[in-house]
Amino acid sequence: MQPPCRQARCPQGRTSTGWFPVRQRARDAIVVQFARTDCHTCPVQEQCTTSARGTRILSLRPQELHETLTAARAEQTTRTWKNKYALRAGIEGTINQALDVTGLRRARYRGLPKVRLQHAFSATAVNIIRLDAHWNPERKPFTPRTSRLTRLSHQLAA
Numbered sequence: 489m490q491p492p493c494r495q496a497r498c499p500q501g502r503t504s505t506g507w508f509p510v511r512q513r514a515r516d517a518i519v520v521q522f523a524r525t526d527c528h529t530c531p532v533q534e535q536c537t538t539s540a541r542g543t544r545i546l547s548l549r550p551q552e553l554h555e556t557l558t559a560a561r562a563e564q565t566t567r568t569w570k571n572k573y574a575l576r577a578g579i580e581g582t583i584n585q586a587l588d589v590t591g592l593r594r595a596r597y598r599g600l601p602k603v604r605l606q607h608a609f610s611a612t613a614v615n616i617i618r619l620d621a622h623w624n625p626e627r628k629p630f631t632p633r634t635s636r637l638t639r640l641s642h643q644l645a646a
């Protein structure tokens with residue numbers, strides 16, 4: 489088996505000059521650099537890179553990780569995956585409601601027993617809100633909060 493080719497080509501056909509395996513944000517990555525002389529004389533440099541140095545630098549995932557991610561993204565377009573994910577949508581809504589209503593992201597107390605109690609009370613609060621909505625259908629249903637910026641953009645659009 490041949491070793492993998494450790495070069496990349498830019499859209500204009502120039503070959504990379506550097507190939508460096510690194511760790512970025514606790515993940516394996518490969519940094520690919522192109523020659524400064526190639527990039528500075530390139531007619532489409534402004535379209536190719538926004539780097540302050542004016543040279544193209546790419547951060548790539550290792551091949552195995554890239555292939556796994558590509559396969560997972562392709563699977564997400566299938567009907568079976570969408571049907572399976574639709575089951576998860578209900579719990580995602582419940583989690584979102586719990587986060588919005590009870591501020592569940594941050595524990596108010598120190599110590600696991602107190603945090604567990606906070607979670608139990610938060611779950612009870614969400615259940616009561618949902619029971620109230622079920623028993624009183626004429627009331628306006630729960631709507632998540634909107635940020636000030638979102639409200640301002642809606643006002644400006646109107």
